[in-house]
Amino acid sequence: MPKPKVGLYWCASCGGCEEAVVDLAEKILDVVAAVDIVFWPVALDFKKEDVEAMADGEMVAAFINGAVRLSEQEEMVNLLRRKAQYVIAFGSCAHLGGIPGLASLFDRESIFQYVYGQAPTVAPTDVRPQTQVTVPEGELKLPEFWDKVRALDQVIDVDYYLPGCPPTPKVIANALTALLEGKLPAKGAVLASSRALCYECERNATKPEKPSLTDIKRVWEVIADPDTCLLAQGIICLGPVTRGGCDAQCVKGNMPCTGCFGPLDRVHDFGAKGLSAIASLFASNDEAELEKLADKIPDVTGTFYRYSLPASFLFKSRAALKGDGQ
Amino acid sequence: MTTKITVDPITRLEGHGRIEIFLNDSGDVDRAYFVIPELRGFEKFAVGRRAEDMPQITSRICGVCPTAHHMASTKALDDLFHIEPPPAAVKIRELLYSMFMLEDHALHFYFLGGPDFIVGPKAPKAERNILGVIGKVGVEVAGQVIAMRKELRELIAYLGGKVIHPVFGLPGGVAKGVQKEDQERFVKAAESGVDFALFTLKAFHDLVLANKEYVDLILSEAYTHKTYYMGLVDEQNRENFYEGMIRVVGPDGKEFERFKVQDYVEHVAEHVEPWTYVKFMFLKNVGWTGFEDGEKSGVYSVAPLARLNAADGLATPKAQEAYEEYLQTLGGKPVHQTLANHWARVVEMVYAAERFLELARDPEITSTEIRRIPTATPTTGAGVVEAPRGTLIHQYDTDERGILTRANLIVATQGNAARIAMSVDKAAKALVHNGNVDDGLLNMVEMAFRAYDPCHACATHALPGQMPLIVSLRDAQGNVIRELVRGE
Numbered sequence: 001m002p003k004p005k006v007g008l009y010w011c012a013s014c015g016g017c018e019e020a021v022v023d024l025a026e027k028i029l030d031v032v033a034a035v036d037i038v039f040w041p042v043a044l045d046f047k048k049e050d051v052e053a054m055a056d057g058e059m060v061a062a063f064i065n066g067a068v069r070l071s072e073q074e075e076m077v078n079l080l081r082r083k084a085q086y087v088i089a090f091g092s093c094a095h096l097g098g099i100p101g102l103a104s105l106f107d108r109e110s111i112f113q114y115v116y117g118q119a120p121t122v123a124p125t126d127v128r129p130q131t132q133v134t135v136p137e138g139e140l141k142l143p144e145f146w147d148k149v150r151a152l153d154q155v156i157d158v159d160y161y162l163p164g165c166p167p168t169p170k171v172i173a174n175a176l177t178a179l180l181e182g183k184l185p186a187k188g189a190v191l192a193s194s195r196a197l198c199y200e201c202e203r204n205a206t207k208p209e210k211p212s213l214t215d216i217k218r219v220w221e222v223i224a225d226p227d228t229c230l231l232a233q234g235i236i237c238l239g240p241v242t243r244g245g246c247d248a249q250c251v252k253g254n255m256p257c258t259g260c261f262g263p264l265d266r267v268h269d270f271g272a273k274g275l276s277a278i279a280s281l282f283a284s285n286d287e288a289e290l291e292k293l294a295d296k297i298p299d300v301t302g303t304f305y306r307y308s309l310p311a312s313f314l315f316k317s318r319a320a321l322k323g324d325g326q
Numbered sequence: 327m328t329t330k331i332t333v334d335p336i337t338r339l340e341g342h343g344r345i346e347i348f349l350n351d352s353g354d355v356d357r358a359y360f361v362i363p364e365l366r367g368f369e370k371f372a373v374g375r376r377a378e379d380m381p382q383i384t385s386r387i388c389g390v391c392p393t394a395h396h397m398a399s400t401k402a403l404d405d406l407f408h409i410e411p412p413p414a415a416v417k418i419r420e421l422l423y424s425m426f427m428l429e430d431h432a433l434h435f436y437f438l439g440g441p442d443f444i445v446g447p448k449a450p451k452a453e454r455n456i457l458g459v460i461g462k463v464g465v466e467v468a469g470q471v472i473a474m475r476k477e478l479r480e481l482i483a484y485l486g487g488k489v490i491h492p493v494f495g496l497p498g499g500v501a502k503g504v505q506k507e508d509q510e511r512f513v514k515a516a517e518s519g520v521d522f523a524l525f526t527l528k529a530f531h532d533l534v535l536a537n538k539e540y541v542d543l544i545l546s547e548a549y550t551h552k553t554y555y556m557g558l559v560d561e562q563n564r565e566n567f568y569e570g571m572i573r574v575v576g577p578d579g580k581e582f583e584r585f586k587v588q589d590y591v592e593h594v595a596e597h598v599e600p601w602t603y604v605k606f607m608f609l610k611n612v613g614w615t616g617f618e619d620g621e622k623s624g625v626y627s628v629a630p631l632a633r634l635n636a637a638d639g640l641a642t643p644k645a646q647e648a649y650e651e652y653l654q655t656l657g658g659k660p661v662h663q664t665l666a667n668h669w670a671r672v673v674e675m676v677y678a679a680e681r682f683l684e685l686a687r688d689p690e691i692t693s694t695e696i697r698r699i700p701t702a703t704p705t706t707g708a709g710v711v712e713a714p715r716g717t718l719i720h721q722y723d724t725d726e727r728g729i730l731t732r733a734n735l736i737v738a739t740q741g742n743a744a745r746i747a748m749s750v751d752k753a754a755k756a757l758v759h760n761g762n763v764d765d766g767l768l769n770m771v772e773m774a775f776r777a778y779d780p781c782h783a784c785a786t787h788a789l790p791g792q793m794p795l796i797v798s799l800r801d802a803q804g805n806v807i808r809e810l811v812r813g814e
Binding site for chain 2: 129
């Protein structure tokens with residue numbers, strides 16, 4: 001029997017998802033033995049034409065990481081959608097928009113203005129990169145930089161999600177096993193734990209039944225006890241609202257969970273959920289007291305929507321518009 | 327009629343580099359452009375974020391060298407919050423950073439740039455990758471490389487929580503220290519790290535330096551540029567990856583300037599071109615005169631070759647020995663041959679490993695005094711490290727709550743951007759004649775930038791370490807008249 005074919009692709013990303021695949025280390029040999037990788041630009045030379053030549057659905061699965069920002073990326077993910085039976089959004093950027101998705105807070109023009117005009121080291125100039133430019137020798141082209149960043153399911157239909165920034169080798173290996181053994185859950189599932197991070201956190205035993213926040217500490221304001229629940233120490237940890245599966249790596253590093261695995265099932269706006277969950281722990285009913293506590297979270301967007309701004313309700317409607325969101 | 331050759335890695339459509347070669351009527355190269363079609367706008371969306379989140383946010387610039395951004399950012403936070411970390415925290419940071427440099431350099435040597443030499447620049451493309459390297463150095467060594475990488479990455483995760491996008495940096499220290507019972511593991515890893523680096527140096531001797539053809543290639547004019555060089559140095563002008571003064575030497579090898587990171591705006595500036603998203607660094611006190619060599623051009627270079635030029639020596643014994651031999655063989659400082667970057671990188675591996683061992687053995691790394699709590703009002707702060715790919719600067723301004731009002735990042739590869747563009751152009755002009763373009767020649771053009779280990783080619787940082795390319799020869803109307811595919 002021929003081996004099942006899979007493809008891997010990256011859009012707007014940092015390369016960390018590819019590194020996570022390489023961190024499968026010796027396990028990567030098992031993967032290569034079990035499947036035929038027919039498209040993986042980082043490692044193998046198959047062209048877009050090769051993918052175009054495939055029959056529709058010829059690949060069992062396409063793993064796509066990165067957010068979508070360029071027309072080329074949109075074309076490529078649409079093509080992969082046609083050629084793959086399953087499309088798996090790989091990592092936070094494809095899943096929810098990721099950290100590059102924070103750029104959606106600004107439009108293209110203001111980003112260009114800063115980067116090529118106002119940044120303190122830029123030599124004064126009116127020159128801006130152009131999508132098409134005539135140099136003495138001919139024409140050069142650059143891809144269009146869109147106004148907004150989109151998560152993968154805002155561009156194409158997605159079957160499964162592998163969460164994390166980046167997904168851990170364990171999560172990746174489990175997903176591959178489920179795929180190869182035909183044990184995939186219902187469409188739309190996120191392939192990690194279905195429980196909150198706290199359940200796999202070594203400090204869970206020290207977590208109060210209902211933590212009560214009388215004060216909020218920013219991470220640099222306090223030396224965190226390495227064995228006690230961070231929320232119990234007044235540090236905003238998103239463990240209670242974040243999907244588990246990473247083995248609480250950041251907490252093992254004595255730093256709080258920032259939510260890269262995204263929301264639990266049936267939660268559609270991670271930031272809103274996180275914000276309301278934390279706010280519900282504020283140990284006061286006095287308005288002035290509450291305000292004081294809220295002031296200790298000076299960047300709500302960056303705290304609760306760090307990995308999920310494009311997938312938030314605020315941006316979903318804009319992203320539903322084609323391309324630029326124009 | 328002008329013919330355009332596009333060398334386009336079909337890898338990262340956003341993150342890759344693309345080479346565009348314009349041929350004239352006689353089929354010689356008019357000019358080759360190195361185009362970076364990428365921009366994500368990190369500096370812009372940093373505004374409004376909490377300063378303490380920057381080490382984790384900026385690490386997402388690059389998943390291959392997240393530790394470099396994390397560290398430069400953490401150091402900018404020390405400065406921003408006016409807080410000096412305790413000595414143990416500084417040592418732990420440098421310990422982790424040395425492991426990272428060793429691991430990252432090894433990856434480049436064996437997986438990316440190395441195959442060009444270990445297997446050969448004109449070897450069949452199917453062999454010019456990590457598998458070809460394994461063929462040359464043996465399965466046992468390959469296993470050692472993989473095992474070394476794995477152990478170092480596990481130890482980085484021990485301290486950093488995660489190896490890809492670590493979380494341990496805080497203003498005034500680190501979030502986690504080394505337990506006494508675990509110190510031995512660091513020492514063992516460092517000891518084998520030193521052996522491994524020395525083995526790599528020997529492999530470089532046996533496989534590259536023993537081959538006259540390769541040495542001639544390294545020394546050839548096609549791969550030579552005389553520019554300024556930048557690197558971090560300690561009080562005695564010895565190379566340092568983690569801290570020190572930024573030193574610039576001229577094309578003549580003499581010190582041109584030496585400054586602390588806080589003054590960087592007085593010394594470096596960025597030039598914008600319309601055909602690429604990357605900004606080109608140049609020395610403000612020399613000025614931008616175009617993509618040119620020489621002391622009148624502000625173009626400078628960073629990364630291993632530049633660092634060894636900018637320093638007067640190395641602080642550990644075996645690395646110093648390797649450095650002296652490197653200089654003797656190449657005719658003394660400064661070394662202008664771009665391909666010598668590969669050798670310089672191996673010399674730096676020895677330094678990183680020896681420094682790792684020194685710090686792993688230091689009893690202070692198990693101290694629990696690893697944090698100081700800032701009390702001063704944050705204002706502005708800058709931090710610098712030597713990333714594997716060169717001098718990396720982060721600078722933030724904040725309001726009194728520590729919320730960013732402005733960010734400026736001078737990313738390592740930007741420091742080489744102008745010289746890389748020049749190297750690609752020069753190599754193309756020297757190697758492509760009469761419209762003759764084959765896979766081996768194109769690889770040799772590509773070698774001109776691969777030597778710098780540029781980060782926008784992060785694509786090449788993974789197995790099997792070769793950048794797949796499509797090369798299209800187009801006429802002036804853009805019609806493809808010939809197509810070459812390489813990288814299978």
